[in-house]
């Protein structure tokens with residue numbers, strides 16, 4: 001469904017230097033596939049997401065969705081950012097409805113759709129609350145509803161659980177898997193957590209920095225539905241070990257494991 | 261102030277309703293008591309040390325002399341009030357579109373900004389007589405001076421507010437393929453509300469200052485005019501009376517802006533009102 005063909009993106013930084021955020025990235029993502037992106041900071045994960053979102057254009061190469069080149073943001077894509085960034089003056093319900101409003105797609109069924117999503121993430125009863133009255137995890141759930149309200153077929157998530165504590169994070173991860181199995185879509189999910197990446201993904205894309213490239217794509221064959229219990233299985237171990245190797249190099253990982 | 265900023269622990273744990281009530285008590289009663297105390301001290305000092313009326317008139321003398329020409333003072337107050345309000349409204353009408361344009365285009369910002377700074381560097385007192393020659397001895401030059409004094413901080417704070425939107429929200433708006441106009445109306449302007457009100461609070465105070473400066477130079481009415489004429493005739497208590505009315509006007513108008521923000525944008529006021 002999403003196809004990146006030798007995508008390169010170069011930024012001109014303020015001091016006149018050129019930064020190659022992505023170089024020759026090629027990736028084919030199938031319909032309703034769950035892809036996670038991991039890699040050290042600055043390896044171009046967000047840049048890749050922005051290109052798929054149509055917010056920035058590749059400097060070279062071709063990015064396309066369903067065969068059509070991405071030249072501008074597309075209505076059928078939903079985005080969740082690292083911070084919830086809700087509108088402080090709007091209620092939970094209005095925050096969820098916000099994209100529909102901006103797209104002039106609001107109609108008599110919109111509120112029902114939004115309420116169903118709010119129920120899906122377990123926030124029923126909070127529709128009228130203002131974002132200030134919610135915890136960080138609850139705000140992020142609202143942000144997920146906001147990304148889903150126009151029923152996108154592609155969901156882009158840039159470290160959506162980065163600001164959450166470990167417990168909430170696990171809970172949200174499972175919730176996301178549940179939502180995804182109820183309403184399948186193509187998901188591109190950036191994370192710094194290797195465990196999270198493996199638990200969620202059909203395939204983990206491991207990236208390396210300077211310039212940002214794909215180091216390896218790892219198939220995760222673990223059966224679904226999954227949970228963090230899967231963490232103890234040999235397949236899980238093998239996959240996360242391989243990812244660590246790719247990110248930190250072989251020596252670091254073996255000493256790291258001895259210490260752990 | 262410090263009482264409000266760091267309430268004792270027990271008070272912080274009280275239920276919100278009571279805390280709100282005691283906060284209102286602090287905000288209204290404490291300043292009133294302080295003001296009353298100051299006036300008593302002033303009156304006492306004037307009597308005890310027998311300070312001559314042309315140096316520092318006692319509050320009772322100020323009251324007596326001002327009330328003696330009550331209707332005249334009321335007329336002057338209305339004249340000043342009108343200039344302040346017109347100047348304030350015109351400042352808003354100029355600042356809002358100006359800030360929008362300044363933040364929308366770096367090129368326009370680069371072109372207009374030097375002029376903005378330039379209007380601020382001219383001493384308004386020096387400009388006032390020139391404006392009278394240009395625009396005639398009527399209301400207009402007074403309003404222009406008031407606007408020149410009041411609008412700049414407003415433009416700056418509105419522009420700052422419009423630029424304070426988290427970049428993610430702008431990206432969200434772009435991802436929704438929203439127009440620049442709906443981005444402005446649905447995201448940028450609401451986000452700027454706390455900043456706009458911070459600017460309005462400064463602007464309303466400056467509008468009073470600007471109106472009086474203008475009246476000093478060119479007026480046949482207004483509290484500034486009253487201060488000038490009464491000092492010229494050594495009617496110092498009346499000048500003090502006008503001064504007090506001016507400061508009350510400034511405080512009341514300021515508080516109206518504060519109240520308007522609380523009433524219409526309750527989610528905003530906590531961001532901008534220190535100690536609230």
Ligand SMILES: Nc1ncnc2c1ncn2[C@@H]1O[C@H](COP(=O)(O)OP(=O)(O)OP(=O)(O)O)[C@@H](O)[C@H]1O
Pocket residue numbers: 011012013019020021040041042043044045046047048212
């Ligand atoms: N708008 C921009 N202007 C200039 N350089 C940029 C811009 N956006 C990204 N870059 C550069 O591109 C590189 C990749 O950035 P990107 O944000 O994609 O990394 P990332 O993998 O998302 O990192 P992190 O995990 O820290 O979020 C970085 O070196 C960054 O400095």
Ligand SMILES: [Mg+2]
Pocket residue numbers: 045046047158
């Ligand atoms: Mg990033």
